[in-house]
Each structure stands twice: as structure tokens, then as C-alpha cells.
Amino acid sequence: MGADTSGGNTFVRPGSGPRVTRGQIWSIVGGTGLVLAVALALVLIVTSVVVSMRQTANRIDDERAMAAASAAIGALQRRLSLTVQDNAVWDEAYNAALGSEAGVWIRDNWGAPSAAYPLYDGVVVLATDLSLIASYIKGAEFTPSGAAGRMIAQQAARAQASDRPVASLLRIGDMVVAFAAMTMKPFSVEPTNGEMPVLILMKAIDENVLELISRDYQIVSLGIDGTRMSDMLNLELKDPNGERIGYLFWPSRKPGDKVFEQNRPLLLVAGATLVVFLLLVLAAGAVETTRLRRIAAAAELEAKRDPLSGALNRGGFLETLDTLAKEVSPESPLTLHMLDLDGFKKVNDTYGHAVGDLLISAVAVRLAGFADQFTAIGRLGGDEFALAQVQAQPPQILAQQVIDALSIPFIVGEREFHVSASIGHATSLDGGDPAELMRRADVAMYAAKAAGKCRALQYVSGMEDLRRPADVRS
Known part of the structure; x- marks a missing residue:
């Protein structure tokens, strides 16, 4: 055998040349360690994203539920305000009182009807000096007393100082009630006797x-209770003086947790696969990134929607208009229609914003029927x-078709609105400034209002010189 003349960093088999150096071994170990470190970093990142998504989904749903519960209480008060307005402005009731x-x-x-009437189950009638004439709750007589009696008198005094209903929440005994108060008056003429x-x-x-x-x-x-419920979502209910009178409570749906539990087996399989097949882990990370981007894109799209009408909100529409303006050409012109409802202000003033909101939603549904003819539909605000x-x-x-569609009466609740x-x-043929396009369409819309409403006009030069009537938006 030949002597071992190799250096200390090289292993030599008898009759063979150098095969593996210690430097190569450390290079392999270091490379493997680096790959494992990168893989571990990816696991930590994905885990952090999943946990964050889980918590964010739970939080977003909780916030939605809180907003929905608050909106429900507000809607209950608005419905009660409409009911008290219908009953308070009544010749027979005023004379009887x-x-x-x-x-x-x-x-x-x-x-007596309050025992089983769906719109209200309590009534209190006070004289001009706020002395009690009569009061019933669920069909039985009762006498408001204590803090509840003082609060009722206080709100009645507020109602006397206003020509519109006063609505809020109140605790009577072990019940939390929504109430609305309004001064009684004849329908036909204003009272002159000071009553x-x-x-x-x-x-x-x-x-x-x-x-x-x-x-x-x-x-x-x-559910509803006088105290905050632990491990529940709680909406604090307050009286007109800001005093807490109870809580609405309900369990969190925790959609993030549910999705997490549903996908737990997949996550475990992905983790095991990561240890054995690092390349598959990288692919799984790419898939996860794509999924997150889609979720983020969906959330961004939702932020550009008007919650009342479902159409784009002002910001979302202007962003879309900017994009469309960049693609304009003489072969593919862009037309912007500005639409304003005629007579909507009267509906709001007569029936209240709750009914007005329902009417806006109904208008949006009709406009959605033209979705295949309009690239984007947005609600800029109001009507x-x-x-x-x-x-x-x-x-x-197309504008005339929209006008014809909106001229068909709307049924909102039991009322018909015209x-x-x-x-x-x-119209833009050269992709000019979207703001200028919007200004011209707005000028044309004002001209249509001034010309008698319920019509469509195309912008022409010189329309800016027309004087806008003070009530052109009504």
C-alpha cells in the first residue's frame, strides 16, 4: 500500500484519490442548515399569517355584528317614530285627548290594542302640563313612576319643544323599551289654543x-340583560341621559376559528410535507400567498362599495373612472351619465330617512338591471x-331607458312612491381629464333639472352659463 500522503483535510481510501473534503462536508451541512432555516422561516411566516387571518376574520365579523345590532336598535326607534307620527297628527285623537x-x-x-299590536305595546298620553292622562303597557294600565316616570316627563318636554318625534331607549321595571314621543296636533289645522x-x-x-x-x-x-355577559359580544344600551340601562348580547361566530379548524388537517399535512419535500412547501407557500391576495383584493373591493345601494361608492367609482379614461379612443368613447332623482327630498321630508334609504335601495336594484350596458354604476351620495x-x-x-325604468312606481312597505x-x-373621445368629464355631465344634469326634470340632456358648450335654480336638486 502506498503511504498516506494526503493532507489532514482529505480522506483517502487505499488505492484511491481524494473523495470528500471536510470543507465540502461543512458546505453540505451549511447548505442543508440554510435550507432548513429558510423552510423554518417560511413556516413561521405562514403560521403568523394564518393566526393573523384567523384573528382578523373574527374581529371583522364581531365588528359587523356590533354595527348590525346598533343599526337594528336605530331602525326600531325610527319605525316607532313613524308610528307615533302617524298617531299623533290626528284630529280625532287630539280632540279626544x-x-x-x-x-x-x-x-x-x-x-287595549297594545296587548297584541305588532308596532307598539305601550302607550302614555300626557296633558300639556305633563300630567298623566292615561298609560298602558301590553294592554294593562300602569303608572310611570320613579326614574322611568321622570324620564318620560323629560322626553315629553323635549317633544313639546320640537315638531318631530323624539326617540330613545328607556328602562321600565325589568324591561328595556324603545320609545318615541311627539306632540299631538290636528291634521288639518295648527292648534291655536296652546294645548x-x-x-x-x-x-x-x-x-x-x-x-x-x-x-x-x-x-x-x-339576548338582553341588565349586566354585561362574559364570553359574549355586548352592545351597551343607554337612556337619553347616557345612563346604562342594559346590554344586548350574543356569542361571537368566530368564523376565523371555524375556518382554521376546518383546515387544521390540511395545515398538519402541509407541515409534514414541508419537512420531507421542501419544494412542495415552497409551492404551498405560493398558493397561500395567492389566496391571501385574493382575500385582500376582495376586502379592497368591499371597501369601494356603498353599503346602502350595493353600487360603487364615490371613491370606488372615481378610481374606476380614472381607469376607464386611460382606455378611451375614438373607436371606444367613454360616456358619463350623472343621475339625480326628482322628488326624493319630498319623500325624505315626509316619511323620514329610513323610508328614503329603502327607496334608494330600490332605485339601485333597478339600475342594476342595466349592469350589462354600463361598465360601472356608482352612488356619489344622497340620491x-x-x-x-x-x-x-x-x-x-340608454339614458332615456333608465329614465323610463325609474318612472315606474316603487313599492316600499305598503306605500307606493313616484x-x-x-x-x-x-362623452370623452380622447381620454381627457375625468374630473372635467364629470363636471360636464353634472352641468348637463343641472340643465335637465332646469328644463323641467324627468329628462336626459347631453352636455354642449355654453351650458355653464345657465343659472341654477335654488331648488334644482329637489
Whole structure:
């Protein structure tokens, strides 16, 4: 055998040359360690993202539920305000409240029906000096006393100082009730005798009301209690003085936890696969990144939606308009239609914003029927909509079709509403400033209003010189 003449860092087999150096071994170990470190870093990153998504999904759903519960209480008060307004402005009721048989009339018309009436289950009628004439709750007489009595008198005084209903929450005994108060008056003429009796209607937030809220606002297992419930979501209820009178409570749905549990086996398999097949782990990371981007894109899209109408909000529409303006050409012109409802302000003033919101939603549904003809539909605020058309048919014809569609009566609840629309439209052939396009369409819309409403006008040079009437938006 030959002597071992190799250096100390090289292993030599008898009859062979150098095979593996210690430097190569450390290079392999270091490379392997580096790959494992990168893999571990990826695991930590993915784990952190999953945990963050889990917590974020839970938080977003909790915030949605809190907002929904608050909106439900507000809607209950608004409905009660509409009901008390319908009952307070009534010749017969006003005269009866001032008559000698007020108690009998109140019992027959409001008190007895409150035992099973769906819109309210309590009534209080106070004289001008805020002395009690009659009061019933769930069909039985009762006398407001203590803190509840003082609060009722306080709100009645507020109602006397206003020509609109005063609504809030109140605790009566072990019940939390929504109430609305309004000064009684004749329908036909204003009273001249100085008499200002007050009508108060109440609706207890009981199991029936909670069941309706749960169904309409997707809040499961909704309850009410005087104290905060641990391990539950709690919405604090306050009286007009800001004093806490109870809590709505319900369990968190924790959608993030549910999704996490549903995907736990997949995560475990992914973790085991990562140890054995690092390349597959990298692929799984890419898939996860894509999924997160889609979720982020969906969240971004949702942020650009108007929650009332479902159309794009102002920011989302303007962003879309900027994008469309960059693609304009003479072969593919861009037309912007600015639409404003005629007569909407009267609906809001007469029936309240709750009914107005429902009407806006109904208008949005009709406009959605033109989704295949408009590239984007947005609600800019109030009763103003914007419609972007990448020209397929003459804008004037399409605008008239929209006007005709909105001229059909709307059924909101048990009421029929007749509104129309005025539309101004302007067309860009060269991809100019979107702000200028919007200005021209807005000018044309004002011109349509000034010309008699319920019509569509195309922008022409010189329209800016037209004087806008003070009530052109009504």
C-alpha cells in the first residue's frame, strides 16, 4: 500500500484519490442548515399569517355584528317614530285627548290594542302640563313612576319643544323599551289654543323583537340583560341621559376559528410535507400567498362599495373612472351619465330617512338591471348616481331607458312612491381629464333639472352659463 500522503483535510481510501473534503462536508451541512432555516422561516411566516387571518376574520365579523345590532336598535326607534307620527297628527285623537272622556278613548284606541299590536305595546298620553292622562303597557294600565316616570316627563318636554318625534331607549321595571314621543296636533289645522298634549308609544325589546333582529341582521342567539355577559359580544344600551340601562348580547361566530379548524388537517399535512419535500412547501407557500391576495383584493373591493345601494361608492367609482379614461379612443368613447332623482327630498321630508334609504335601495336594484350596458354604476351620495358607459349604443337612448325604468312606481312597505330621474351625460373621445368629464355631465344634469326634470340632456358648450335654480336638486 502506498503511504498516506494526503493532507489532514482529505480522506483517502487505499488505492484511491481524494473523495470528500471536510470543507465540502461543512458546505453540505451549511447548505442543508440554510435550507432548513429558510423552510423554518417560511413556516413561521405562514403560521403568523394564518393566526393573523384567523384573528382578523373574527374581529371583522364581531365588528359587523356590533354595527348590525346598533343599526337594528336605530331602525326600531325610527319605525316607532313613524308610528307615533302617524298617531299623533290626528284630529280625532287630539280632540279626544282634550275632552272629558280622554281616558276611555285612549283605552279603546291605543291601550287595549297594545296587548297584541305588532308596532307598539305601550302607550302614555300626557296633558300639556305633563300630567298623566292615561298609560298602558301590553294592554294593562300602569303608572310611570320613579326614574322611568321622570324620564318620560323629560322626553315629553323635549317633544313639546320640537315638531318631530323624539326617540330613545328607556328602562321600565325589568324591561328595556324603545320609545318615541311627539306632540299631538290636528291634521288639518295648527292648534291655536296652546294645548300641547304628548303621545308616547313604546316597544319592549323582548323575545319577539330579538328574534326579528336575529333573523334580519344575522345575529345568532341574541339576548338582553341588565349586566354585561362574559364570553359574549355586548352592545351597551343607554337612556337619553347616557345612563346604562342594559346590554344586548350574543356569542361571537368566530368564523376565523371555524375556518382554521376546518383546515387544521390540511395545515398538519402541509407541515409534514414541508419537512420531507421542501419544494412542495415552497409551492404551498405560493398558493397561500395567492389566496391571501385574493382575500385582500376582495376586502379592497368591499371597501369601494356603498353599503346602502350595493353600487360603487364615490371613491370606488372615481378610481374606476380614472381607469376607464386611460382606455378611451375614438373607436371606444367613454360616456358619463350623472343621475339625480326628482322628488326624493319630498319623500325624505315626509316619511323620514329610513323610508328614503329603502327607496334608494330600490332605485339601485333597478339600475342594476342595466349592469350589462354600463361598465360601472356608482352612488356619489344622497340620491345622486353616476353611470359609466363604454359606448355600445347611443347614450341618449340608454339614458332615456333608465329614465323610463325609474318612472315606474316603487313599492316600499305598503306605500307606493313616484319618483323620476334627471340625467346629464358627457362623452370623452380622447381620454381627457375625468374630473372635467364629470363636471360636464353634472352641468348637463343641472340643465335637465332646469328644463323641467324627468329628462336626459347631453352636455354642449355654453351650458355653464345657465343659472341654477335654488331648488334644482329637489
